[in-house]
Amino acid sequence: MEQFDIIIVGGGAAGFFTAINAAENNPELKIMILERGKEVLTKVRVSGGGRCNVTHAEFIPSELVKRYPRGEKELRGPFHKFMTGDTIAWFESRGIELKTEEDGRMFPVSNSSQTIIDCFKSECTKLNIEVRKGQSLNTFHRNEGFWDVFTNKDSFRTKKLMLATGSNSKVWNLLKKIGHEIVPAVPSLxxxxxxxxxxxxxxxxxxxxxxxxxxxxxxxxxxxxxxxxxxxxxxxxxxxxxxxxxxxxxxxxxxxxxxxxxxxxxxxxxxxxxxxxxxxxxxxxxxxxxxxxxxxxxxxxxxxxxxxxxxxxxxxxxxxxxxxxxxxxxxxxxxxxxxxFKEEFVTAGGIDLKEVDFKTFESKLHKNLYFAGEILNIDAITGGFNFQNAWTGGFLAAKAMGSNARSQN
The missing domain is CATH 2.40.30.10 (Translation factors)
Incomplete structure (x- = not known):
């Protein structure tokens, strides 16, 4: 059974952002992203009509949270630690400049989501983050301080486990089995x-x-x-x-x-x-x-x-x-x-927010289990706000995971 310090299930925006930030916090960590599909970052590719609506030009946390029908109260604290300005700086430090349109939506100046995808893939290569595709999560459970993760192909062991699988009913059902309450999903946009x-x-x-x-x-x-x-x-x-x-x-x-x-x-x-x-x-x-x-x-x-x-x-x-x-x-x-709405399927529903520590995005029920993105019962109106939730959750979870996870191979 292969062993890792951090395994992130879900090869989308939240998963990649978390992995990159965790690796930067602690370059010694052995990190892997598991993606069930043949390609990663597919939702990033289609967002904003193929241009990737990275975030929204709203720089006041108390105003930003008003764009979230579910998650307004919970995101207030996290947005004081990482929000729009931090997102802009993060991408700019990697050579990606964002532009603001009249309605406040922000896109890469290239007008192509491929710019964001290439950035994430490049960072993963540079930071030795392993990405495996075609790995559908079957189950996971605690085992003597570790998480054992079983997919349709392989089995792994990890100290820290993050689920960033979006509105995946199979994963929600697995979480129900270990005691998490799931708010039923309904379409949001x-x-x-x-x-x-x-x-x-x-x-x-x-x-x-x-x-x-x-x-x-x-x-x-x-x-x-x-x-x-x-x-x-x-x-x-x-x-x-x-x-x-x-x-x-x-x-x-x-x-x-x-x-x-x-x-x-x-x-x-x-x-x-x-x-x-x-x-x-x-x-x-x-x-x-x-x-x-x-x-x-x-x-x-x-x-x-x-x-x-x-x-x-x-x-x-x-x-x-x-x-x-x-x-x-x-x-x-x-x-x-x-x-x-186009191909940008967003749902309301997911892990009940009272079961999550929003300082770290860690489960309150299970130590070393983290969440980010739409797997949580958080969603926003259109305009880049759902991505900002992914960036904020991913950053704070990465900080928590990367600061104290060390290889125990």
């Missing part, structure tokens, strides 16, 4: 399936909006993207993250209310529309978009307000004015189902 004439043929159009789930006390604001299957974009993904469990309980069948003019009420817009009736009296309502809305979206809203295409502003009656104001500020859409 997903788009809303909506079939409605008002958004038919508008795929690709985006507009700032306010959206609220009726009867569920869930609301958000931000860019709303119309897709072939319904609605997506940051505004919708915030709702999906914060309402992950509620929406799962509704079997993803519910109604949302959309205000296409954020910050404006029905009565405010009604008064503005009445002014437009006089200002543009001789013009067709559908011809010139108002309130900075995309033209095709405006035209569909006008049509949904029972206003014919040739109707002029001066000819609008009271009911049509009210209909238009209502469609602009409180349009109701029926959601029937969900779709995964």
């Amino acid at each position: 997903f788009t809303f399936n909506i079939k409605d004439k008002r958004i038919e043929g508008l795929a690709g159009i985006a507009s700032d909006a306010e959206a609220a789930i009726i009867d569920e006390n869930l609301e958000s604001s931000g860019p709303l993207l119309i897709t072939h299957w319904g609605m997506s974009g940051p505004g919708i993904l915030k709702l999906s993250a914060w309402g992950a469990r509620q929406l799962n309980g509704l079997n993803y069948n519910f109604k949302i209310q959309v205000n296409w003019i954020p910050g404006s009420s029905f009565h405010e817009i009604l008064e503005e529309i009445k002014e437009l009736k006089f200002s543009f009296s001789k013009q067709q309502v559908s011809t010139r978009p108002q309130f900075e809305l995309p033209k095709r979206l405006w035209q569909n809203i006008v049509s949904a307000s029972k206003i014919k295409q040739e109707t002029k502003w001066a000819d609008l009656n009271k009911d049509q004015l009210k209909n238009l104001s209502k469609e602009l500020t409180s349009a109701i859409f029926t959601v029937n189902g969900k779709s995964t």
Whole structure:
């Protein structure tokens, strides 16, 4: 049985980041990463549309934690020890400069996730970290102060064991057997399936909006993207993250209310529309978009307000004015189902957070067993926040493991 100082199960972002930092803390350690698939870092490759959304330009811990529907309280302390600025410095020290986009998302200047993948692989080679693929975890158990780890191919022994396997139900079941409580997983980032004439043929159009789930006390604001299957974009993904469990309980069948003019009420817009009736009296309502809305979206809203295409502003009656104001500020859409957000599958669920020491990310139930990433019941809205959780957890766990783990071969 081969013996290691640290074994990390999971060849993703959290696993590699932990291994690299642990090796730097203590170069004498014998460290190995076990990956069940044929390739490592596959989620890094597809993140951010293939550009890798490394983190988010939010530098205040108390503000950063607000982006985590699950984990807000627990991450407050860890973020004071390693957060966005530290992440930027970590990559820059390895020759990778990050850039910030208008919405705060941060990417490598190369605009390629391969840059991050190459960095991790290079660091592992330099630090003599062994990476083995095609190693699916079968079981693990304590044995006289060590962890014995059994895969589909081999068996190993290690002083320190980290599980960074994401939302892997098989690993969660193994943790249940040794006493850990697992919060059932439900999708966290997903788009809303909506079939409605008002958004038919508008795929690709985006507009700032306010959206609220009726009867569920869930609301958000931000860019709303119309897709072939319904609605997506940051505004919708915030709702999906914060309402992950509620929406799962509704079997993803519910109604949302959309205000296409954020910050404006029905009565405010009604008064503005009445002014437009006089200002543009001789013009067709559908011809010139108002309130900075995309033209095709405006035209569909006008049509949904029972206003014919040739109707002029001066000819609008009271009911049509009210209909238009209502469609602009409180349009109701029926959601029937969900779709995964691109290939970035994120779940709410995992190891119950009360069973983890967030100073070290070590299990409170089993000594020398550590966790990082989405295996924990932590998830965030889209924008680089889930990766920041992985970097922070990986760094603190690596510090704890690397400082006192010594080879006992």
